[in-house]
Amino acid sequence: MKKSKILSAVLGAVMFCTACVSFTGCEAQKKTLVMATNAEFPPYEFYEGDKVVGIDAEIAAAIAADMGYTLVIEDMAFDSIIVAVQSGKADIGAAGMTVSEERLQSINFSDPYTTASQVVIVKEESTVASPADLVGKRVGVQLGTTGDIYSEDIEDATIERYNKGFEAVQALTQDKIDAVIIDREPAKVFVSQNQGLKILDESFTDEEYAIAIAKENEELLEKVNESIRKLKETGKLQEIIDKYISAE
Numbered sequence: 001m002k003k004s005k006i007l008s009a010v011l012g013a014v015m016f017c018t019a020c021v022s023f024t025g026c027e028a029q030k031k032t033l034v035m036a037t038n039a040e041f042p043p044y045e046f047y048e049g050d051k052v053v054g055i056d057a058e059i060a061a062a063i064a065a066d067m068g069y070t071l072v073i074e075d076m077a078f079d080s081i082i083v084a085v086q087s088g089k090a091d092i093g094a095a096g097m098t099v100s101e102e103r104l105q106s107i108n109f110s111d112p113y114t115t116a117s118q119v120v121i122v123k124e125e126s127t128v129a130s131p132a133d134l135v136g137k138r139v140g141v142q143l144g145t146t147g148d149i150y151s152e153d154i155e156d157a158t159i160e161r162y163n164k165g166f167e168a169v170q171a172l173t174q175d176k177i178d179a180v181i182i183d184r185e186p187a188k189v190f191v192s193q194n195q196g197l198k199i200l201d202e203s204f205t206d207e208e209y210a211i212a213i214a215k216e217n218e219e220l221l222e223k224v225n226e227s228i229r230k231l232k233e234t235g236k237l238q239e240i241i242d243k244y245i246s247a248e
């Protein structure tokens with residue numbers, strides 16, 4: 001009797017210790033959610049000092065928090081994001097990334113969190129008045145984006161590919177190209193930062209943004225979709241968008 005009491009006391013103490021060790025261990029290394037992005041894409045992701053901020057950064061942080069994870073942001077070239085997600089270097093890709101059939105061959109997308117469009121930026125005095133006028137023109141795009149992919153359909157156009165969207169806009173201001181095709185919100189930011197540019201009324205394409213997740217990571221896809229659903233229901237998603245995009 002005595003012996004077994006001592007034994008259970010010892011066992012109890014051991015179990016308590018293990019529990020407390022693993023608990024503190026758990027606290028010390030909180031799980032992380034790694035987001036791959038290209039922080040050249042205001043207002044979705046851009047630098048404020050040495051910190052990446054923006055709509056995607058905040059949505060991803062809210063998703064991570066909902067899952068009990070800490071968000072870590074990895075900045076890279078836009079066309080490296082899908083590879084980073086596929087290889088497991090990053091858990092999610094959040095980069096104003098458009099859902100496309102082509103990308104769905106290699107990765108999964110979460111439920112969309114916003115609609116978007118590709119627009120055409122031209123000089124104020126340009127003769128290009130609608131996307132149909134781009135035939136035969138020199139068109140600047142950001143490498144590997146939907147602007148790049150879809151502009152290939154423009155008849156006789158010369159496509160100039162840049163690593164960063166604002167480099168394409170710079171080339172336009174220097175008359176090296178006739179137009180830039182890029183997502184609407186960054187286009188608005190770039191046009192506001194440069195004189196003599198305008199965005200055509202008619203958009204080039206209409207799209208949806210979603211979060212990229214590796215094909216085999218179905219559990220994460222479900223969790224992210226669940227968090228997005230909550231963010232939509234609580235109005236938090238709209239709140240984040242409204243913080244960066246003022247209503248027209």
Ligand code: GLN
Nearest residue numbers: 041095096097098145146
């Ligand atoms: N929405 C575009 C795409 O998915 C551009 C995204 C970006 O440049 N960050 O290709």
